[in-house]
Amino acid sequence: MSLGQQLAPHLPLLRRYARALTGSQVEGDRYVRAALEAIVAAPDEFPRDVDARLGLYRTFQAIWQSTQWDDAEATDESGSDQESIARRRLSRLTPLSRQALLLTTVEGFPPEDAAYLIGEDAARVAELVAEAVQEIERQTRTRVMIIEDEPLIAMDLEQIVRDLGHDVTGVAVTRDEAVALAMEDRPGLVLADIQLADDSSGIDAVKDILAEFSVPVIFITAFPERLLTGERPEPTFLITKPFQRETVKATISQALFFDEATVPA
Incomplete structure (x- = not known):
């Protein structure tokens, strides 16, 4: 090969x-x-x-x-x-700690591999990840809307969001519900499943919302390769199902990391 x-x-x-x-x-x-x-x-x-x-x-x-x-x-x-x-x-946060955080919690590398990638030892990687999580959580607080039609997954996401110190504006299970909820109570972040209850698309719901106002979005899907083809506009932030809680936490932190609304004065 x-x-x-x-x-x-x-x-x-x-x-x-x-x-x-x-x-x-x-x-x-x-x-x-x-x-x-x-x-x-x-x-x-x-x-x-x-x-x-x-x-x-x-x-x-x-x-x-x-x-x-x-x-x-x-x-x-x-x-x-x-x-x-x-x-x-x-x-407020060193690039090395962000790399350690993403490599371990989002990309799934064990500490030993992450250490190889960033030129540190495994113990230092653990320290960097802890530092990154604490600092980003301190910097970013917002209101999160969840678009998810599976009740148990929605509940899990809601708990993760609240554990991070954020508020939840609500949970929508269809495209129309998502748009209506976003217009009624504007969120600072959207977590969106791809396939919704009425066979509508979370992608279309997000497009409708973004046509009204700008907001960071994290897509959640069991088939990330379908959205990461390199052949069309693709999501910046993407979580694969089934997900780990730490992966969701890290991705939320990263999405808010680049959001103007949550930059400390």
Whole structure:
């Protein structure tokens, strides 16, 4: 099997990681392309002593870490509004702790693998994750709307949201309910399932809501590969079913990390 064939199944998940790390589809995909170009340019330098996914993320990490210091030195006026928000967050949270958080709780790497990827030991990874969770939770508080037609899953999501210190505006089970609830009580974050009770789409519900006002959205689906094809507009934040509670917590924190409404004064 060629190296390209080995890497292909892991690209959708790497795009998810890159987008969560940067808070941007465009920027995240740009870093993924840079990593792939580096592999194509020097295939002999690709890590062969680890599995393909770990080697792919390692190459991405090298690209990311080589550029983050230049990005951190840029002024807020030189970038987008989203980049300005990120810089204000990053002044309170080190990039390394965010990487440790995402790699372990969202991407599912064990601490030993995350340590390999960021150049630390496993004990330090655990410390970084704890620091990141505490600081992001302190920085971000909002009101969350849940679009989910499975009662038990909705209850679980609601509990997770409240455990993080957020309020829940309500739970909608159809597209029409979701839009009506959003218009009645505007949320600061939306958690949206893809397939809803009346065979309507959570994606369409979100499109209707975003046509009225801007709000960060996290999609939840059992089939993430259907939304991470690289062939159409794709979600920045995506959770795979069945999900782990820590994954939901980390993704909520990351989505709010880039949201202007929750930036501390």
